[in-house]
Amino acid sequence: MVVSLKNCCTVKPAEPTWNGPQPLSELDQVGTTTHVSTIYFYRPTQNWLSPPDTITNTLKESLSKALVPFYPIAGRLSWIGKGRLQINCNAEGVQFFEAESESKFEDFGDFSPCPEYEYLIPSVDYSVPIHEMPLLLVQLTKFKCGGISLSLLVSHVVVDGPSALHFFSEWARIARGEPLGTSPFHDRRVFRAGDPPRASPCIDHEGFIQPPLLLGKLDSLEERKKKTTVAMLKLTKTQVEKLKKMANEDQSSDLEHDYTRYETLAGHIWRCACKARKHGNEQPTALGVCVDSRRRMSTPLPIGYFGNATLDVIATCRAGDLMSKPLSYASSRIREAIKKVNDEFVNSGIDFLKNQPDLTQFQDIHSVGSTQGPFYGNPNLGVVSWLTIPIYGLDFGWGKEIYMGPGTHDFDGDSLVLPSHDGDGSLTVALCLQVAHMDDFKKHFYEDI
Structure with a gap:
């Protein structure tokens, strides 16, 4: 499958957001510390396909608005020593890719993951310094049949599954012109982020061991x-x-x-x-x-x-x-x-x-x-x-x-x-x-x- 990359840009929060370092909890910093991808396929109605940039502009504008309440996603990670990380909330933004393909949805059969997916999902260059790496990468691919795919690649250090879906669903609400449904709660001190240990653990945590x-x-x-x-x-x-x-x-x-x-x-x-x-x-x-x-x-x-x-x-x-x-x-x-x-x-x-x-x-x-x-x-x-x-x-x-x-x-x-x-x-x-x-x-x- 041939996919042509047409544009790549950085989407930043639509308004000024809180700026500064945000401590991460220990639960943020163990397990999967790379990006996790999901992909959605849509068959938009004709009125959404004309003019050609309607869908693209809708996604970018609503994403920019969504990054205001969900500002940590627009930041960057940094190492603070001893294998530990923090988020620098600096509004540097997320990456948005636009691509086109001559393929049709019929070419995907039942849409089960296949090698062709790698062309529909943006790749993360893990060789670059972590403070330069976006926490969210989005790729919109338009197909010859009029369908589109939207792939979302988000850092697991910043969110788990429920939090990622919370952000995606609120982004979609904003794109539909609706108000925010549930505001994000950002204070990770509920898990004592940045605090010293209170005591030696009394439970065997074999789940963290090899x-x-x-x-x-x-x-x-x-x-x-x-x-x-x-x-x-x-x-x-x-x-x-x-x-x-x-x-x-x-x-x-x-x-x-x-x-x-x-x-x-x-x-x-x-x-x-x-x-x-x-x-x-x-x-x-x-x-x-x-x-x-x-x-x-x-x-x-x-x-x-x-x-x-x-x-x-x-x-x-x-x-x-x-x-x-x-x-x-x-x-x-x-x-x-x-x-x-x-x-x-x-x-x-x-x-x-x-x-x-x-x-x-x-x-x-x-x-x-x-x-x-x-x-x-x-x-x-x-x-x-x-x-x-x-x-x-x-x-x-x-x-x-x-x-x-x-x-x-x-x-x-x-x-x-x-x-x-x-x-x-x-x-x-x-x-x-x-x-x-x-x-x-x-x-x-x-x-x-």
Whole structure:
């Protein structure tokens, strides 16, 4: 696919904004510290296609207005030593790319992520100094058929999934001529950003430690280098319900409530990955779970909290136990990890990180060629849920998208669970695995249901 870049500009806040350094919480500075991409495809009505710059101007003008209340996104990061970062709120702006393609939507089939996506999503040059790197990059691509794609690449240091969707939805509201719905809450001191640790943590925070390695290996370097591939695996509502029934038929009698869709499906993915990777019975394996703490604190976070409020925890066990025991066992290990996340656990985790001499070892940046940070590839994986995030229905005035999905994710073990676009109860798993294991994974994924 040929995509021609027509213009690149910087969009700055429409009005003066607060200026100065903003401390980041420890939750902002661990885990994924690169940019995360999503992509939306639209088929605008004819009145939005003429004159040709209507959509472009609408996006730029509304983005400029949205950057006023959401001013940290227009700033830049800077290192402050010991592997720690802060945001310099300086209104330097975000990058906006305009591109055109001779392709048609029909060329994309079901819009599942494919190599062509790299032409529709702006790339970040991580070789430049971090204080020069935009925190948000946007690309609008116009297709021959009259359709458009809008790709959004945002720094995970600044926002997590709920905060990113908050910004995108408010930007869309402004584009439609509506007032701000929920103002962002910027004070990251709710997570004691910039403060010293209060005490030595009393909880074992194994979620921040290097996950298990393949038996017989001293590091993950060899696994990091292996070629990966991406698949979009769809499950009907009937298949999802069958999986839940399988998990809950085997549950213990003292279970508080049935296993959720996430606990069930994540457990199924975990088991299938062990089988596809042909792990031995004694192989330790971990599954990373991203838990939103917004409603798990003793005092829930303020509405509109803008930053990272998610905490990574891991479920661990032996591959042999996962593969030989019923699905309920995998789901129970996942639930056990999730249940730990409460006010005490979050604050203890923050203190644990504050006591670290350097946070680099907890920063997952291997996706850009680094060999440092935790590795959730073979024999581990991460399953992130988008089931409760309002990822669909982003309307800038010309109607809702016809498809929305993740952009590119090319590191082994990375997976997302998405609800269906039309709300019919089906689910999609966006999964990246090493090429050598993907076919076997697909086989087990469907045959084991």
